[in-house]
Amino acid sequence: MTQQAGKSGGAGGAGGVVDPHALDVFEFARSGRQAAGGLRISQLPRLSNEVPADAREREASFTWQAEGSTQPELQDDGSEAPQPYLRLAVHGSAWLECQRCLAPYEQAFDVDATYRLVASEEEAEAYPLDDDELDVIVGSRQFDLVDLIEEELLLSLPLVPKHDVCPQVHESLSSGAGGELAGEAGGQSSDEGEGGKDGEGGKPNPFAALEALKRDGGTGGNTH
Ligand SMILES: [Zn+2]
Numbered sequence: 001m002t003q004q005a006g007k008s009g010g011a012g013g014a015g016g017v018v019d020p021h022a023l024d025v026f027e028f029a030r031s032g033r034q035a036a037g038g039l040r041i042s043q044l045p046r047l048s049n050e051v052p053a054d055a056r057e058r059e060a061s062f063t064w065q066a067e068g069s070t071q072p073e074l075q076d077d078g079s080e081a082p083q084p085y086l087r088l089a090v091h092g093s094a095w096l097e098c099q100r101c102l103a104p105y106e107q108a109f110d111v112d113a114t115y116r117l118v119a120s121e122e123e124a125e126a127y128p129l130d131d132d133e134l135d136v137i138v139g140s141r142q143f144d145l146v147d148l149i150e151e152e153l154l155l156s157l158p159l160v161p162k163h164d165v166c167p168q169v170h171e172s173l174s175s176g177a178g179g180e181l182a183g184e185a186g187g188q189s190s191d192e193g194e195g196g197k198d199g200e201g202g203k204p205n206p207f208a209a210l211e212a213l214k215r216d217g218g219t220g221g222n223t224h
Helices: 025-030 121-126 145-155 206-218
Strands: 034-040 061-074 080-097 104-118 134-138
Touching: 025 061, 025 080, 025 104, 034 145, 061 145, 080 145, 104 145, 121 134
Parallel strands: 104 134
Antiparallel strands: 034 061, 061 080, 080 104
């Protein structure tokens, strides 16, 4: 793990320190500047909501790079003028809760987006979108780059967070017909014993299987 540049990274290229919460993004673009930094989950409250509470303390963070530029565009009067662009890349990971086995897992994020900066909502709506690769955003002299970073991360959250392959799911769970989750147990047991005895009927109880797995994995072999 690289631990250099510990906290808020204002270190860009040449030039001054960039405050990623209040960036003059038009100036940033016009002068072709670059900036980079790191963010922890705790600095991204909306994304943090997606992280299970017991996983928030785990090591996970993001690095970002931003680069301003201009590209000539044809104006209404027929002349060409340089227009501001922002490119943003974000890499890192966060702990999410697997919707299949309910254990936390590390989800990787890779964002690489380019934005055409405009001055107002009206201008954004009027902008001809002929390019799927390009987003139009309203810039400002106090632009919150961290907010944009968080927005992009939220947009790239998986629809259903889950392991590629769950580490501890027993066959009886993962190969259930229709992949139904075990949350809604179909048959109510007729006797209401508080001991929580189940396993009447022929089907193996998936919870029992999971418990068995937990027991095996948990304490290293006091049963054998
Ligand atoms: Zn899983």
